[in-house]
Amino acid sequence: MHGTNCQRARTIPDNNAPMREGHRWLTLATLCIGVLIAQVDTSVVNLAVQPIGSDLQADVGALQWVVDSYNLVYAVLLLSGGLLADLYGRRLTFMAGAAVFTAASLLCAFAPSTAILVGGRALTGVGAALLLPASLAIIRVAWPDAKERARAMGIWAGCNGLAFVIGPTLGGMLIARFGWRSIFLVVVPFGLTALTLAPPAIAESSDPHGRHFDAAGQLFGALAPGGFAVAAIESHGAWQAAIGALALAALSLGLFLKIEARRGDAALVPPDIFRAPAFRGAMVATTGMTFGMYGVLFLTPLTWQNAGMLGPIGAGVGLMPMAVVFMLVSPFSGALKGKFGTAALTGGGVAVIGCGLLLIGAMAPARSIAATEIGLTLTGLGMGLATGPLMDTAVSTVRTARAGTAAALINVARMVGATVGVAVLGAVFALGGGETYGLLLAMLLGGTVQLASAAVVWMATRLATDHERPEPS
Numbered sequence: 001m002h003g004t005n006c007q008r009a010r011t012i013p014d015n016n017a018p019m020r021e022g023h024r025w026l027t028l029a030t031l032c033i034g035v036l037i038a039q040v041d042t043s044v045v046n047l048a049v050q051p052i053g054s055d056l057q058a059d060v061g062a063l064q065w066v067v068d069s070y071n072l073v074y075a076v077l078l079l080s081g082g083l084l085a086d087l088y089g090r091r092l093t094f095m096a097g098a099a100v101f102t103a104a105s106l107l108c109a110f111a112p113s114t115a116i117l118v119g120g121r122a123l124t125g126v127g128a129a130l131l132l133p134a135s136l137a138i139i140r141v142a143w144p145d146a147k148e149r150a151r152a153m154g155i156w157a158g159c160n161g162l163a164f165v166i167g168p169t170l171g172g173m174l175i176a177r178f179g180w181r182s183i184f185l186v187v188v189p190f191g192l193t194a195l196t197l198a199p200p201a202i203a204e205s206s207d208p209h210g211r212h213f214d215a216a217g218q219l220f221g222a223l224a225p226g227g228f229a230v231a232a233i234e235s236h237g238a239w240q241a242a243i244g245a246l247a248l249a250a251l252s253l254g255l256f257l258k259i260e261a262r263r264g265d266a267a268l269v270p271p272d273i274f275r276a277p278a279f280r281g282a283m284v285a286t287t288g289m290t291f292g293m294y295g296v297l298f299l300t301p302l303t304w305q306n307a308g309m310l311g312p313i314g315a316g317v318g319l320m321p322m323a324v325v326f327m328l329v330s331p332f333s334g335a336l337k338g339k340f341g342t343a344a345l346t347g348g349g350v351a352v353i354g355c356g357l358l359l360i361g362a363m364a365p366a367r368s369i370a371a372t373e374i375g376l377t378l379t380g381l382g383m384g385l386a387t388g389p390l391m392d393t394a395v396s397t398v399r400t401a402r403a404g405t406a407a408a409l410i411n412v413a414r415m416v417g418a419t420v421g422v423a424v425l426g427a428v429f430a431l432g433g434g435e436t437y438g439l440l441l442a443m444l445l446g447g448t449v450q451l452a453s454a455a456v457v458w459m460a461t462r463l464a465t466d467h468e469r470p471e472p473s
Contacts, residue, residue: 023201027142028152030197031135032159034098037190038128039163041105041183044171045070045121048180055180058114069118073125075415076226080218082133082408090134090141090404091202095195097131100124102191109184120184136407140395141205149396150334154388161327161384165320205400217259223252225412228419273398273406278342281460282393283413285350288453289386290417292357292446295425296322296379300360300372302429303439309369321373322380329384337389346393347458349386353379354450361443364436382450393461421446 049063058066085093104123111117139156143149174182227249231242261271274280301315310318337345356378363371394410395403425442432438 023203024142024152026197026201027138028155030194030201031094031138032156033190033194033197034094034131034135035156035159036163037098037101037187037194038132039160040167040170041101041124041187044167044174044183048171048175048183051175051180052114052117056111056114056117062114062118065118066114066121069122070125070128071415071419072226072230073122074128075228075412075419076222077126077129078133078225078408078412078415079221079405081129081131082137082404082406082411083218084130085134085137085206085404085407086402087206089204089206090137091198091204093130093404094134094138094202095198097127097129097134098191098194098198099127101127101131102188102195105184105187105191109181109188132411133404133407136391136395136410137403138202138205140403140407141400142203146396147334147338150337150389150392151331152334153392154333154335154337155331157333157388157391158327158330158384160387161323161325161330161380164323165327168319217256220252220256220259224249224256225416227252228416231423273402273409276397277460278393279397279406281457282346282390282397282410284460285346285386285453285457286390286394286410286413287417287420288449288456289350289353289383289390290414291421291424291453292353292450293379293383293421294418295421295442295446296357296360296376298422299425299429299439299442300376303364303435304369306435307367309367318369318373319376322376322383325377325380326383326387329381330388333385333388334392336385337392342389342393343458343461345389346386346461347454349382349384349389349454350450350457351454352382352385354382354447354454356382356447357443357450358447361440361447364439364443367436390457 045067049066052058052066053063081093081097101124104120104127107123108117108120111120135156139149139152143152170186171183174186227245227247230245231249297319301310301319304310304315304318333345333349340348356375358375359378360372360375363375391407391410395406398406425446428445429438429442432441
């Protein structure tokens with residue numbers, strides 16, 4: 001133990017010390033602004049697809065890549081973003097991400113063609129891949145006390161819900177009044193604010209611990225999630241490309257695991273990071289959680305509009321209860337975790353999401369918007385209860401030196417769950433003939449996945465023991 005402490009003193013500089021109490025709210029506000037610019041931007045772009053197509057004379061395939069280029073690049077570079085945060089500085093990486101995201105948003109706003117717009121969206125994916133893992137890792141370093149960190153994580157997670165609340169409303173108003181380019185311009189002042197606040201608000205920290213930028217690991221670590229993302233994107237329109245991408249992803253994942261096993265502690269993703277049952281459970285539960293959530297966000301408004309029950313604006317309003325409950329509950333998840341325990345909040349929260357999906361599916365034949373709203377409210381409640389504790393579990397069960405990598409991995413889990421959820425549940429919806437029966441089958445599958453994920457994280461968290469937790473930093 002003495003040798004470990006000596007090594008830690010050599011490799012972790014003094015500026016890794018926790019920030020003063022007076023700076024923490026400013027730190028959290030800065031991190032939350034970073035989360036908001038990424039999530040709001042993502043949530044409003046879908047609303048602008050039609051006017052973008054009309055203005056830039058873009059076909060459906062090109063418009064799909066306006067949306068998907070962000071998701072693909074974000075997926076590919078997440079692990080790199082997490083490693084860069086640990087190696088070269090979490091504040092530096094956060095600021096680099098905010099700067100790239102802001103500059104890319106300007107490029108999107110003034111894009112004269114679809115190709116440049118797609119390139120700008122890809123660059124925003126680069127910014128998000130740097131910004132979001134660094135943001136989570138900073139919370140791990142700045143709040144060493146578990147109870148205080150859980151509260152900060154709950155507030156951070158609540159910003160995701162806030163983005164879902166204000167994104168569609170703000171985006172719709174901006175597009176109607178100022179045109180589609182305004183949705184990218186509105187991000188710029190927030191990005192500049194985050195860049196301005198970061199130097200005084202965030203203490204720099206880094207933990208190289210003998211790791212470095214491994215080219216082979218980076219390559220296959222990018223190809224694996226990227227291949228899975230392409231397979232999900234192309235699964236509806238080009239199944240041959242989807243199968244090829246899936247095969248490439250599987251091969252890349254096998255090679256990545258082989259390379260990482262050889263490198264040990266110096267690996268991009270050190271194998272020992274998965275030894276903690278609670279970390280593995282958080283990964284599974286996060287994947288399952290976004291699998292169901294994004295499936296609901298995709299299929300419910302589609303069903304309403306296909307059945308003639310609601311128009312586009314009404315469908316957006318119909319999703320508001322889920323987002324509002326998510327936003328309101330998340331800040332209290334830390335306190336609830338302290339009272340009821342991690343297993344209850346993570347497993348119970350994901351189970352509540354499952355119940356919401358099952359209710360939506362069961363009431364699909366009745367075409368009852370009221371019953372669907374109850375199911376959506378349950379989904380938002382479960383997200384609010386589980387998201388913060390799951391993020392906290394991921395970054396808290398590893399050493400501080402691995403905080404960036406852990407944050408990247410939990411975001412990979414979110415991305416995989418979201419893309420696979422939309423693809424798989426969308427395919428089940430289509431096989432069921434769409435509308436009523438398709439929604440019933442998709443929600444039954446989604447709810448079952450949620451309940452299974454809840455059971456996994458419950459058991460994994462209960463198995464966690466004191467000696468498996470990270471040493472104090």
